[in-house]
Amino acid sequence: MEKELKGQAESLGALDDVLSHPIDIPDGFADGIDALAELVEVKSQAVDQDSSFTEEPTTYKGSQGMQVSVLLVEKGEERLAMLEKEMAPYGFSFTRVDCNDAGALGNALAEVRGAAAILCRESALSDVMSIRNTSFEESSRRRLPVICLGSDNSFQNRYRVAETGAYAFFPDPVDIPELAERIESLAIERSANVQGRVLIVEDDAELAEHYCLVLQAAGIEAQAVSEPFHLTSSLADFVPDIVLMDVQIGDYSGVTLARLIRFEPRWLSLPIIYLSSEDDRENQLEALSKGADEFLMKPVSDSYLVRSVRIRCYRARQLSELMNRDSLTGLLKHSLIKEEVEKELARCRRSGHRSCVVMLDLDHFKTVNDTWGHSQGDIVIRTLANLLRNRLRETDMIGRYGGEEFLVVLPECDVSAAKDLIRGIGESFSELSFVAGESSFQVTFSAGIAAINDFTNGEDALNAADQALYERKRGGRDGVTVYSSK
Structure with a gap:
């Protein structure tokens, strides 16, 4: 016993060296690996299980329950202000700083260490990296990852940006859904317990x-x-x-x-x-x-x-x-989200709680592709995926079921609460404008809901949700229908 205690004491005595020693890997990876130092401001509690969505949120919370903060560094440019406006639907909390004011930028870095990332144009990159590295010189692990936006997408320029230590580079015109997804991924990595x-x-x-x-x-x-x-x-x-x-x-x-x-x-x-x-x-x-x-x-x-x-x-x-994960949306793939339905049914049987499965389908999506092009169609799909992640709880499971169809598993949520929730998300989605050249368009979705507890296996629950979705489509789309066996 004495020998064992001595060994444990030596283990604990080595921790100061373990935890203070910086990891010699790129900043972006290090930020993802060593998230503990950034937990407090990024992580928030998931929605109370007992509430079952009794109150519909009025603003999105990034990454299924987290409030995601981003430091927006400008250099006398108006493009980032427009970018902030375009990203408003994703619910990020932006702190704007002028990089010409080194003191203000240094203070902002010190105050928002729980942020997910620093976002800047290429013209401000060297200033941002210099001040960031100075502010966090004690350990590379604590440095916020920098996402750079620029107009030159050549190999030589991307190499130069990578050489500065930037985490990512987005060329103009900025792919907003992809940028939002990258920021959310960083937030999740940095908040991992x-x-x-x-x-x-x-x-x-x-x-x-x-x-x-x-x-x-x-x-x-x-x-x-x-x-x-x-x-x-x-x-x-x-x-x-x-x-x-x-x-x-x-x-x-x-x-x-x-x-x-x-x-x-x-x-x-x-x-x-x-x-x-x-x-x-x-x-x-x-x-x-x-x-x-x-x-x-x-x-x-x-x-x-x-x-x-x-x-x-x-x-x-x-x-x-x-x-x-699905490569386009980052959501669970078809087979995995189907497994989650079976797992939730088993949990329902053990605990007696009620849960729902939701099938969503974008309305007139073929027309979107035919009219605006498949690249715009991909943006629509990714935007809905991000919106679902932002509006749902950390315990909810979301998957891309196929094409323009999505599947959501809502644990401990009855059909009434699920209907209100999905209807609210649908209303928010229908208000988003997708820009294509000088034109813009809007898209809606239809949804079918089934109570998982009402079925003996997950496949039957899925078929019921799909049948409810079909009824919604036949009844005029842009809405939510709950499955009824009558």
Whole structure:
């Protein structure tokens, strides 16, 4: 016991070095990885579960419940003022600063550290980067990511912008839905309570506990498995971002265990990292060819372990997002949102609460594509996706069901509250103007709602919502219909 306590004390004593050491990766990635320092101002509480949307919000809240702040830095230009107006429907809170006033910009940076990003034109980029880097010189992790807007989209210019350390570049004319989605993604990354989930497979219980303590203290969820026959069940229960595994766990080969993990299609893309003292490159390559991704050489310092795990967890989560999300909207793909209906039905049966599924479809969308072009149609789809994210709770699930059709799962929300909510979102969406050249147009959507609890399986609930949507379309579109079996 005394030895174990001593090991834990040493783990905790190393934390100052772990948490204060900057991660040597690009600013944008570092900002996404180390979000804990920026939590307070970005994160807000999700809507109270018991209220079930009893009060319709009058303003959008970015990223399903979060109030997203953006620092808008100008240099005597009016374009950013117009940009702020165009982005008003997304509900971002903008703080405008003139970069010619270095003192004001420095003060703004100090006051809005909970912001998601800095937005500036290319003419102000060098000033912004200089003052930002000075204001946050103590650690690159705390620097706000800078999104640059400019007119020159050549490779040479984009390279120059990237060289400054900017997080992203948007050429004119600015794609507003894509910009809003990028800002929302940054806000979500910077507000994450947990920086990763790591499953440690190690037969040395004391060493495994040491690793867990160090990672947990750095904001990373960690769980240890000492018996390999518990590995598959631990993977299913814990669902890690990465696996840290010794190359030899008792009588079991880590190389063989890595191959065993890959038997399940679900874990084909799961990063497996060996913790080993094996320094022969040929042996390492042989082990990597059997299913793992990388080696971390033992002994590994606490600070290096934390920094390495943070980076790999962040990259793993980014890859998972790309695999599971629709590329145009960032919403869940068809198969995954259907799974959420089944999961919610199971939760309803366990707890007895009521939940709804909503099927939405853009009205006359073929006419939009034929009249204004498919690129404008894509903008309409992405705008509705962003609006749904902004208006719904963090616990709600949203997916792109196909084409111009969306699916929403509303846990602990009855049909009456769901109808009021979706109707309100529809009214807001219908007021948005989409600009195409010198013309503009507006779009509406129809929706069908079904109570998940009323059905024995998720597929029947989906069919009911689809039938209600069909009734709405037949009844004149631009509205909401609740499924009735009568």
